[in-house]
Amino acid sequence: MHRDRRERRCIPTAGSWMMAETDRFMQERERKREALRAAGVDPYGGRFPDVEPTVDVRARADVVDIPVGQKLADFTARMAGRITLLRDIGKLAFLTVQDRTGTMQFGLSKGDLGDAQWTVFKQLDLGDIIGGEGIIGRTKTGELTLWLTRLTVLAKALRPPPEKWHGLTDVELRYRHRYVDLFSNREEVYEVFRRRSAIIHAIREYLVDLGYLEVDTPVLQPIYGGAAARPFVTHHNTLDMDLFLRISPELYLKRLLVGGMERVFEISRNFRNEGISPRHNPEFSMIELYEAYADYHVMMERTEGMVAAAIEVIGNRESPIVDREAGIEQSRDREGAVPFGKSPTELSGFGGTGSAFQRPFGEHMLNFAPPWRRAKYADLFREHAGLDIKDKPGVLERAKSEGIYQKLTKSIGDGHVHVKPDPAAEGSLIDHDVLVNELFDVLVQPHLIQPTFVYDYPASICPLTRRHPEDPSIALRFEAFVAGMELGNAYTELNDPRVQEENFRRQVAGEGDETMAVMDEDFVTALEYGMPPAGGLGVGIDRMVMLLTNSRSIRDVILFPLQRKGGVS
RNA sequence: GAGGGCGUAGCUCAGUCGGUAGAGCACCUGCCUUUUAAGCCGGUGGUCGUGGGUUCGAGUCCCACCGCCCUCACCA
Numbered sequence: 001m002h003r004d005r006r007e008r009r010c011i012p013t014a015g016s017w018m019m020a021e022t023d024r025f026m027q028e029r030e031r032k033r034e035a036l037r038a039a040g041v042d043p044y045g046g047r048f049p050d051v052e053p054t055v056d057v058r059a060r061a062d063v064v065d066i067p068v069g070q071k072l073a074d075f076t077a078r079m080a081g082r083i084t085l086l087r088d089i090g091k092l093a094f095l096t097v098q099d100r101t102g103t104m105q106f107g108l109s110k111g112d113l114g115d116a117q118w119t120v121f122k123q124l125d126l127g128d129i130i131g132g133e134g135i136i137g138r139t140k141t142g143e144l145t146l147w148l149t150r151l152t153v154l155a156k157a158l159r160p161p162p163e164k165w166h167g168l169t170d171v172e173l174r175y176r177h178r179y180v181d182l183f184s185n186r187e188e189v190y191e192v193f194r195r196r197s198a199i200i201h202a203i204r205e206y207l208v209d210l211g212y213l214e215v216d217t218p219v220l221q222p223i224y225g226g227a228a229a230r231p232f233v234t235h236h237n238t239l240d241m242d243l244f245l246r247i248s249p250e251l252y253l254k255r256l257l258v259g260g261m262e263r264v265f266e267i268s269r270n271f272r273n274e275g276i277s278p279r280h281n282p283e284f285s286m287i288e289l290y291e292a293y294a295d296y297h298v299m300m301e302r303t304e305g306m307v308a309a310a311i312e313v314i315g316n317r318e319s320p321i322v323d324r325e326a327g328i329e330q331s332r333d334r335e336g337a338v339p340f341g342k343s344p345t346e347l348s349g350f351g352g353t354g355s356a357f358q359r360p361f362g363e364h365m366l367n368f369a370p371p372w373r374r375a376k377y378a379d380l381f382r383e384h385a386g387l388d389i390k391d392k393p394g395v396l397e398r399a400k401s402e403g404i405y406q407k408l409t410k411s412i413g414d415g416h417v418h419v420k421p422d423p424a425a426e427g428s429l430i431d432h433d434v435l436v437n438e439l440f441d442v443l444v445q446p447h448l449i450q451p452t453f454v455y456d457y458p459a460s461i462c463p464l465t466r467r468h469p470e471d472p473s474i475a476l477r478f479e480a481f482v483a484g485m486e487l488g489n490a491y492t493e494l495n496d497p498r499v500q501e502e503n504f505r506r507q508v509a510g511e512g513d514e515t516m517a518v519m520d521e522d523f524v525t526a527l528e529y530g531m532p533p534a535g536g537l538g539v540g541i542d543r544m545v546m547l548l549t550n551s552r553s554i555r556d557v558i559l560f561p562l563q564r565k566g567g568v569s
Numbered sequence: 570g571a572g573g574g575c576g577u578a579g580c581u582c583a584g585u586c587g588g589u590a591g592a593g594c595a596c597c598u599g600c601c602u603u604u605u606a607a608g609c610c611g612g613u614g615g616u617c618g619u620g621g622g623u624u625c626g627a628g629u630c631c632c633a634c635c636g637c638c639c640u641c642a643c644c645a
Contacts, residue, residue, distance in 0.1 A: 024614065025579055028596065069603080085606075092602035109602065126595075140603050163580040163594050165606050170580090172637045184580090229644060274644045275570085284645075407642095486645060540645060553638095566636060 026158045032123040033156045041120055045154035048131045051080045054102040061136060061144050071137030071147050079104055079146055080131040080154060082183060083124060085164060093121065094145070097130065098186060106132050107145040117151050126164070127157035175561050192549045192557060199310040199545055200267060203287055206309040207302075212263040212289060217252035219245060219269065223520045226250030229272035232282075245271035250536070251523045253290050254493065257534055258526045265289035267541065278553040279485060282562050285541035290493070294535035296478050299490035300453050302537055303480055304370035307451075308357070310548060311368055315356060361483050361550050364449050372451040372480070380454060381436070384444045389458060392432050399435040402442060408434070433460035448481035464503045466494040480539070482547055488539040495534070497527035 033043045057077050066072055084103065085096035091110040096103050110118045124130065131152035139145050162168040167184040174181040174189075181189050204214065222241065224231045226248030234243050249268040256264045271283050287306070291298060357369035378389050387394045399405040408430050428435075436458065448454070455478035459467055468474035476492035494500055504519040545557040555561035 025596065085604095087604045087607050088601090089604060089607075090601035092604080094604045094607085096605085105605080107603080111602075139605090141605070143603090143605070145603090160579055160595060163606095165594070166581045168580075170576095170637085172576090173580095175637090227645080270645090272644065275642070277641095277644085278639085280644060286645080489645075538645085543645080564636065 025160050029125055029156065029158045029160075032125065033158070036120065036123050036153060036156065039116075039119060041153055043153050043156035045129075045131070045152060048080055048152060048154055050078055051099075051131065052077055054079065054081075054099050054104045056101075057104060057136065057146070058102070058144065066136065066138045066144075068138050068142050069140050071135050073135055075136040076134070077136055077146055078131070078133045079106075080129070080152075082129050082157075083126055084161070084183075086124070086126055094139075095124075095130075097132070098183065100190075105139075105143050105145045106130075106134075107137070107139070107147040108151070109147065113148060113151065117148075120151055120153065123156075124153070125157065125160070127159070127161040128153065129155035129157070171555075172563070175555060175563055178559055192545070192551060193559060195314045195549050196541075196545045196557060198313045199548060200541065202309040202313040203267070203306050203541075206306055207263075207265050207289060210263065210302075212265050212291075213261050215253070215256060215261070215264055215266050217246075217249045217256075217266055217268070219271075221246050223516075223518055224248075225516055225520055225523075227270075227272075229274055232271050232273050247272050248286075248538070249288055250538075251520055253288055254531060254534075254536075255523065255526045257290050257292055258529050258531045262292035262532065263290070276562070278555070279543065279546075281542065281554050281558055284554070284558075286538050287541055288536070288538045290534050290536045292532035292534045295492040295533070296455065296476055296490045296535050296537075299535040299537040300372070300374065300455075300478065300480075301370075302535075303453075303488050303490070303539060304368075304372055304451075306539065307368050307544065307548075308370060310544065311357060311359065314548060359548055359550070361547055362552065364483060366450060366482060366547065368451055372453055374453045374455060376456045377440070377454055377458060378456070380444050380448075381440060384447055385439055387439075389436050392428075395432060395435050395439065396428050399430075399439060402439065404435065404438045404442065405430060408438065431460075433458060437461050445481060445486075446484045449483055451480065451482045451487075453478045453480055464494075464507070466492055466496075466499075485543060485547075486540075487543050487547070488537060490535065490537040493531075493534045493536045495527060495531040497524050500524055500527055 036043045057079065060075075060077075064072065064075060066075070079097065079099065081097040081099035081104070083095050084098045085094075087094045093108040095106040095108065097106050108118075108121055113121070131154050132146055132148045133150040133152075134146045134148040137145050137147055162180060162184045168174055168177070168181050174185070178189075182193075183190075208214065220234070220236070220243045222243060224244040224247050226246075227250070229247045231244040231247050234245060235241070236243055246268070247270055249266050249270070253264055253266060265287060266289075267285060267287050269283055269285055272280075273282065274280065276282065289299075289302065291302070355367060355369060357367055359366050359368065375383075381387065381389050385398060387398060389395070396405065399408075405428075456468070457465070457475045457477045457479075459465065459473050459475040462475045462477055465475035465477050468476055478490050479486055480488035480490075494503070501519075501524045504516070504524065507516045508519050542554050542557050545551070546554060549557060551557050
């Protein structure tokens with residue numbers, strides 16, 4: 001039947017389709033698969049128990065003296081993985097086999113393996129998944145090698161893997177076919193997600209050790225709230241009810257404070273129907289935590305503690321393979337990219353930096369050693385803008401010279417800009433506070449490279465936030481910035497039900513920065529039962545992973561970032 | 570949503586002034602018992618993102634559309 005196929009493609013009639021390149025590769029591999037079946041070999045294997053990871057085999061080999069060019073008959077191993085390189089020397093072959101911990105060279109000798117097994121080997125291709133049993137040795141060049149006495153086919157790959165040296169570099173293909181990205185760009189991509197897992201694990205451990213309870217609250221919410229963002233809307237058929245995908249778990253977690261969960265956290269996937277950028281994905285992960293009897297100063301320590309715990313757990317690790325790095329770096333340089341990416345020294349942890357809390361990020365070296373810098377909003381504004389935040393004429397003048405004023409007045413009417421109630425009042429069409437905030441974004445935020453807590457925001461910028469008891473113009477809030485990027489946001493939480501109720505009313509009326517569809521009356525009811533004073537904190541997990549893996553785009557730390565449908569198949 | 574860039578073989582990339590579409594890897598035939606991106610001989614493989622247009626002739630020029638990336642806006 002294979003012959004039929006080949007003949008068909010060899011006789012292109014006028015106007016017929018030429019054989020697609022992909023089909024040629026796949027049909028060749030299908031031919032080999034059928035050859036395996038004809039020889040009584042299942043090309044998709046089955047249970048293959050007691051497989052030893054590469055790192056374990058290498059660790060065992062490290063404590064044994066294996067002379068170069070020798071095999072140790074009593075050093076046996078049983079391993080499995082994907083063939084990433086295949087060197088066929090005639091009656092001898094070397095395969096590089098990759099598992100989750102690294103790569104191992106398999107050596108195959110026709111004489112040792114026997115004709116039947118050698119025939120099986122001849123049907124293998126790059127990308128196939130195999131198991132092997134044999135004895136460990138070292139080749140002439142000292143390479144640790146598993147010399148097979150038995151070869152098992154576990155999965156015949158029908159599609160060829162990407163080019164073996166460059167791997168997959170097309171970013172669109174990398175995101176759409178992440179499974180290929182993961183095995184073909186193993187050293188960079190797999191490592192990022194290994195770290196992501198370790199970071200989340202470390203955060204959990206850190207908080208649980210502090211007596212926190214991890215919870216799950218609704219993703220499908222009849223009323224959304226807790227942040228300023230447009231939601232995704234969905235519908236429950238049987239209940240015939242519109243629901244929102246949560247933009248934040250905040251209002252549910254605070255209900256749990258009322259219920260007596262004094263220390264509570266959730267690692268929550270949130271969904272915001274907003275724009276997409278290298279720092280924004282429509283669905284993203286955040287850790288939110290609430291601690292009774294604490295305040296936002298305590299939350300600064302929690303932020304430092306979580307990051308320190310994360311760095312500790314990802315720090316000490318030798319990268320098993322780094323050879324292909326040079327090629328990746330070159331391709332990025334061709335695009336004129338900044339020096340992001342993982343160098344061998346970075347992958348191995350603390351290489352040459354002196355402090356365990358230092359991490360490279362782009363052209364910066366970030367120092368996460370606690371305590372991080374703590375700076376008041378107004379002080380930073382004075383430092384970088386040279387202005388007092390209450391200096392209305394000065395702020396207006398600077399906003400004009402920076403082009404911010406012009407940009408804002410131009411976009412009045414799109415619903416995002418707050419027009420001053422009485423424009424004539426001070427010769428400005430834009431709220432003073434809006435101008436301050438815009439100037440902060442442009443003049444201050446980009447300079448906040450090293451981890452910095454910006455605290456005591458002007459209350460006018462965050463109208464829904466609890467005020468400082470001694471200075472009502474100050475809001476009890478901080479934001480954590482690293483590399484010019486917002487990493488976290490925290491408050492001394494509002495627990496006065498009447499103030500909360502009033503805030504909701506203003507939100508519904510669209511007066512504040514946030515708007516919402518309807519008031520969450522049940523949340524007010526909860527506060528009426530009494531919520532302990534508390535500190536609350538939200539930290540973006542994806543951004544934290546970006547910072548700790550030197551990743552320039554949020555899409556590089558999310559396994560399957562949202563892509564438009566269509567595109568390359 | 571606005572502006573800019575990109576899309577050529579399965580993968581990584583060349584393609585000059587508009588004049589028969591190329592290389593490496595991969596794949597196929599053959600050789601090779603210590604390779605390290607193995608090597609050597611020979612060979613196959615293309616709807617140049619899609620659709621229109623200009624032209625004697627379009628990968629190349631023009632228009633529209635699709636997808637990706639970047640900047641801005643919204644947002645975290």
